[in-house]
Amino acid sequence: MANLQQLKQQFIALFGGAEDTIRVFHAPGRVNLIGEHTDYNGGYVFPAALTFGTTLLLRPRTDDQLAFASTNFELRGEVSLSSIVYDKKDDWMNYPKGIVNELQQRGVKWDSGFDLLYHGEIPNGAGLSSSASIEVVTAFALLSVAGQPIDTVENAKLAQRSENEFNGVKCGIMDQFAVANGRKDHAILLMCDTIEYDLIPFQSGAYKLVIGNTNKRRGLADSKYNERRGECEQAVADLKQAHPSLTLLGQLNVEQFEASAHLIPNETVRRRARHVVEEIDRVLRSIEVLKANDLVAFGQLMNGSHDSLRDLYEVTGAELDAMVEAARSVEGVLGSRMTGAGFGGCTVSLVHEDAIERFKEEVGRKYNEATGLAADFYVCSIGNGVEELV
Numbered sequence: 001m002a003n004l005q006q007l008k009q010q011f012i013a014l015f016g017g018a019e020d021t022i023r024v025f026h027a028p029g030r031v032n033l034i035g036e037h038t039d040y041n042g043g044y045v046f047p048a049a050l051t052f053g054t055t056l057l058l059r060p061r062t063d064d065q066l067a068f069a070s071t072n073f074e075l076r077g078e079v080s081l082s083s084i085v086y087d088k089k090d091d092w093m094n095y096p097k098g099i100v101n102e103l104q105q106r107g108v109k110w111d112s113g114f115d116l117l118y119h120g121e122i123p124n125g126a127g128l129s130s131s132a133s134i135e136v137v138t139a140f141a142l143l144s145v146a147g148q149p150i151d152t153v154e155n156a157k158l159a160q161r162s163e164n165e166f167n168g169v170k171c172g173i174m175d176q177f178a179v180a181n182g183r184k185d186h187a188i189l190l191m192c193d194t195i196e197y198d199l200i201p202f203q204s205g206a207y208k209l210v211i212g213n214t215n216k217r218r219g220l221a222d223s224k225y226n227e228r229r230g231e232c233e234q235a236v237a238d239l240k241q242a243h244p245s246l247t248l249l250g251q252l253n254v255e256q257f258e259a260s261a262h263l264i265p266n267e268t269v270r271r272r273a274r275h276v277v278e279e280i281d282r283v284l285r286s287i288e289v290l291k292a293n294d295l296v297a298f299g300q301l302m303n304g305s306h307d308s309l310r311d312l313y314e315v316t317g318a319e320l321d322a323m324v325e326a327a328r329s330v331e332g333v334l335g336s337r338m339t340g341a342g343f344g345g346c347t348v349s350l351v352h353e354d355a356i357e358r359f360k361e362e363v364g365r366k367y368n369e370a371t372g373l374a375a376d377f378y379v380c381s382i383g384n385g386v387e388e389l390v
């Protein structure tokens with residue numbers, strides 16, 4: 001977690017004023033443990049909030065301006081509350097602007113504008129939901145200062161809508177949901193069609209979650225992401241011959257899919273759909289094995305998830321595959337997979353605490369030999385969702 005005293009001093013250096021008028025909010029990043037590319041198909045996901053994310057310092061102003069600053073980006077800017085529009089050159093500021101726009105559409109009003117300082121601890125574009133944490137912390141803070149009741153499920157929905165509509169990223173709800181609703185030492189089993197969820201204690205004992213950052217940016221990911229969504233929609237259209245009321249792939253279980261897969265003529269589309277249906281099944285099996293405290297079986301399901309994302313959904317790429325392969329070769333590792341959208345970004349591995357130093361050394365070296373890139377590692381604990389820090 002960031003040094004709050006230092007951040008308050010930075011805020012005062014930028015905006016002046018007294019320290020005791022600053023309010024501080026925090027939203028975490030997230031890691032998805034299993035259930036990838038299932039959210040927009042109405043399936044299950046199983047993410048957890050991290051202990052690091054985005055801290056937001058905020059204070060009302062006397063005019064109607066929003067003044068945005070960040071400790072991570074040079075770019076700063078001011079906009080009037082009465083003219084919130086998407087502007088490509090506003091870069092990161094389009095995320096908080098999208099939230100303001102979304103809240104305004106829902107009738108939320110403020111007496112004045114705000115000075116806002118963002119401090120992000122999540123590497124950008126690494127698949128750990130830096131954008132969702134900016135969105136969710138902004139929504140939470142702006143609802144708090146408007147004196148509005150805060151429902152963290154609604155918070156996630158409005159943040160997703162803002163990312164879809166204002167920022168034009170057709171993502172599912174997993175990231176915003178995890179960031180808004182995480183709970184220390186729990187992972188979230190979320191049914192993305194009905195938005196029903198359960199907090200599942202994640203007790204991994206001597207095993208730790210280790211995130212590996214490939215430092216390969218997602219790059220072309222957005223167009224590929226939308227392409228995958230389109231393929232899933234095509235599969236639904238084909239499968240309607242057997243299931244007329246089908247609207248999302250997640251509504252089919254593995255047996256139902258097997259019985260009707262022949263109705264999908266395109267082999268690629270069929271593979272995409274197979275990944276989705278089997279991945280949802282892996283999430284449900286994960287819950288069973290975790291309840292039985294069988295971490296070995298959970299590690300195998302993590303491996304199965306990655307292999308399916310590599311072979312059937314084709315969203316891994318050379319960097320993620322090299323890192324996962326290196327991770328699996330280390331003794332004391334129960335499982336390893338990509339996390340997030342893929343095409344770059346991060347892996348997550350379940351590693352025995354005695355093997356962590358060896359893991360970092362060996363995976364870092366093998367990954368570098370395979371790709372020429374340097375990896376970063378974060379040994380992570382599971383933290384809380386969005387909150388005000390006092």
Ligand code: A2G
Binds near residue numbers: 035036038169342
């Ligand atoms: O890929 C990304 O993290 C998506 N979010 C998320 O919704 C989910 O589909 C995931 C794959 O499982 C964004 O793109 C913001």
